[in-house]
Amino acid sequence: MSSSLPIVISVTSGKGGVGKTNVSVNLALCLSKLGRRCVILDADLGLANVDVVLGLTPERNLFHVFHEGVSLSDILHPTQYGFSILPAASGVSEMLSLSTGQKLELLEAMDVLEDSIDFLIVDTGAGINDNVLYFNLAAQERLVVVTPEPTSLTDAYALIKVLKLKHGVDKFHIVVNMAKNEKSAKDIFAKLYNACDHFLTGVSLNFVGAIPQDKAVRQAVIQQQPFCSLSPDTDASLAMQRIARNVAQWAPQDHLDGNIKFFWKKLLFAE
Template structure:
């Protein structure tokens, strides 16, 4: 058994439309190319679209795990890009809020992957719903994605505020997406940093990456192919995502302290 646990990282946002899922998919691609064993969990349980962005059609998803007796192995879907996904369902009201029993069930199921995964990426929904907060509490690292839009900044602050004041979470990574240039991206990060420093004492924010606005991103989404694969891999946004993946790859996963404790959500459910 490995002496370290997998890195469990959420990719999250206060506002929809910031490119969070696209970023998650390309981050998974880049980490897999570095030799990391990656599983991407689509945790936007009622409005899932990781499979759509990838142009894939899994036969089962997390709905089947919770409601139809499927095993995690039945749901786990290997992509052509070197990583696997745990797809969720779209337009299914029963998935909008997980019961305590379902959280425990997923804990036990994902715990089976402990020795097979180096990085577990969790693409959360947007906002501050119970599911979004739950998955962010489960993670060891939280990557908050925002864009230069004022509403994105406001909603990112709201998410951080709830996690800090209600649940005591103090450490966040930040990625500025769709940036016009590095200067404006650093300015929007600085505004978020100052707001958190002024109103939420004790919060630590680190700027993990800047992804430039790039027409190739939309082209890749329309083509249902990852930006970082194929003819668009040399575009500015793709190169920036590779740099972000290199940064993430240097984040240290926790040391293994008890082989009998499942790595996923143990802090939330048992801490």
């Protein structure tokens, strides 16, 4: 039984290819090593790849919850790294848009997890489509992953702008991935911060950390393992551990609405 309510974190981005799923997986691993109980929900519903990054082949996924009546417990897939995943389907067009009924199904199904985890990490798709916006609206904390590419910053700003102007979301955490160095990462954050400060009144951006370019990350992707497990002492892994320690300090008492059922209620009734 969890002593406090779980915190729901979306890991999101304005564009694909920024390493969002890699951040989700390694964050879950590092939080698990800190004694936190974590589940990753693969919320890139039509192009799921959390299982691929981990080299797993689950027999069932969210498609089976919606279309075959199985429970979330049936698809909850433990990993050797101390956390579990709720896998989604890949290449299934029916999963690209959730109906109100499907959101209600998930609302009821989530009860089984609420007392047994500390963090639900929601690995969203990229961009500003309905599913991405839904999951970001429903989370208590939003971790936006950016890279040094100009298009990454532009698209991250677009995501933040839509969530702020259309839905009133004003708090975001930023992770700079594939950074050349710490100074470069802070410069990238400053550009995003200045754009938001200039054009979007009341947006709060928090720099959580930077993950440097590291050959070990690429090697881990090829071997379908988290880089923090395959090469725990490299620069990228040490940076990820610092980010996880930061995230682990996010206090549950600051999230009185932060239980998982509330997450799904918000998801269900999001406009």
